[in-house]
Amino acid sequence: MSIPQNPAPVNLVGLSREEIATLLREMGEKPFRAKQLWHWVYHRGETDFSAMTTLGTPLRTKLAETCVVARPHVVREQRSEDGTRKWLLRFPDGNEAETVYIPEDDRGALCVSSQVGCTLTCRFCHTGTQLLVRNLTAHEIVGQFMAARDAYGEWPSPTDESRQLSNIVLMGMGEPLYNYDNVAKAIGILLDNEGIAVSRRRITLSTSGVVPMIRRCGAELGVNLAVSLHAARDEIRDEIMPINRKYPLAELMAACREYPGASNARRITFEYVMLKGVNDSEADARALIKLVEGVPCKFNLIPFNPWPGSGFECPPIRHIERFANILFEAGYTAPIRMPRGRDILAACGQLRSDSLRERASLHKARLAAGEADDHAPAAAPLADASGAVA
Structure with missing residues (x-):
């Protein structure tokens, strides 16, 4: 006869208010306890139930026996000479994703991943060389932000403009709109004024x-929209972004013109990676102006960030400046986003992690070829009693 195993502890990170209320109700607790627990988990960032002193001792004991408040495990942290920080985070099943903090003068943005790998295979993007492994859950998306906040000691949630982690951009690994339900749930948690309390105007979703x-x-979400555009003509975009064959530019621009809340005060951002000899000519700039007519928008011009085997080059800065000037003279804001974190492969388009599945595939291929493999995949790590990954 098999011995029944204790159920895995419930990770409170990623649970909505309603889910926390249901959990406590099933424990026989009063409804107001849900607000208290929410405050400890999401406003104070507390991971130790014994420190949650507004909760009664019996409840704290019960929570410690059945629940955890766990972040993803930090496998590796890298720091760029320009202050950018990149974390490789591992989830309980052994898969990994990268998260990047990009500092500004007095604050900065956290670039969050929504998937392990990506399904889009954009030719200029390093992430696209790692095929999709799976979607990230709401607790894995929120956990990225909480892990970064741990690193900066920004608990309790700052109530003023002093926070360094001031903005969130869903521009990391993956396509957020192909993981909509989990992304939407995570954004709802991040926005809650009694918890993490990030302002809606400081969250940008990139598609x-x-x-x-x-x-x-x-x-439904009402967050800022950024669109990875990168070409003004279908024949070019078809080649560098295969998704354009399914949703060509005319359909994409129609959706942008109809985006709820878009206005001159809240413009859509078009991301445009500058690729030498591909999309950087004066004719491309003028085609871009014609394409976005009628869309309240601005541009981010991104010098291509090289990665091994990419096959693309960055245009000379004078060419990028000429491109920007053409857009500016047409009345558009078009700053050149200077690369951040290139030295640690943390810049735009450079994120990539070796997932457990991918490591296993490489290991099998090397064994079949009779090659030694110094990077064989370990077994999926097990969570310890605190919820941390060993």
């Missing part, structure tokens, strides 16, 4: 152009 989901995103 490569999943047209059917753009309107839903605007209507």
Whole structure:
């Protein structure tokens, strides 16, 4: 006869208010306890139930026996000479994703991943060389932000403008609109004024152009929209971004024109990676102006960030400046986003992690070829009693 195993502890990170209320109700607790627990988990960032002193001792004991408040495990942290920080985070199943903090003068943005790998295979993007392994859950998305806040000691949640982690950009690994439900749930948790309390105007979701989901995103989430555009003509975008064959530019621009809340005060951002000899000519700039007519928008011009085997080059800065000037003279804001974190492969388009599945595939291939493998995958790590990954 098999001996029944204790159920895995419930990770409170990633649970909504309603889910926390249900959990406590099933424990026989009063409804007001949910607000208290929410405060400890998401406002104070507390991981030790014994320190949650507004909760009664019996409840704290019960929570410690059945729940955890766990972040992803930091496998590796890298720091760039320009202050950028990149974390490789491992989840309980052994898969990994990268998260990047990009500092500004007195604050900065956290670039959060929504998937392990990516399904889009954009040719200029390093992440696209890692095929999709799986979607990240709400607790894994929120956990990235909480792990970064741990690193900066920003607990309790700052109530003023002093926070360094001031902005969140869903521009990391993966296509957020292909993981909409988990992303939407995570954003709801991040926005809650009694918890992490990030302002809606400080969250930006970036999409490569999943047209059917753009309107839903605007209507339900109301966050800032960034679109990875990168070309003004279908024949070029088809080649460098295969998603364009499914949702061509005319459909994408129609969705942008209809994006709820878009206005001159709240413009859509078009991300545009500058690729030498591909999309950087004066004719491309003028085609871009014609393409976005009628869309309240601005541009981010991104010098291409090289990665091993990419096959693309960055244009000379004078060419990028000429491109920017053409857009500016047409009335558009078009700053050149100077690369951050290139030395640690943390710049735009450079994120990539070796997931457990990918490491296993490489290991099998090397064994079949009779090669020694110094990077064989370990077994999926097990969570210890605190919820941390060993």
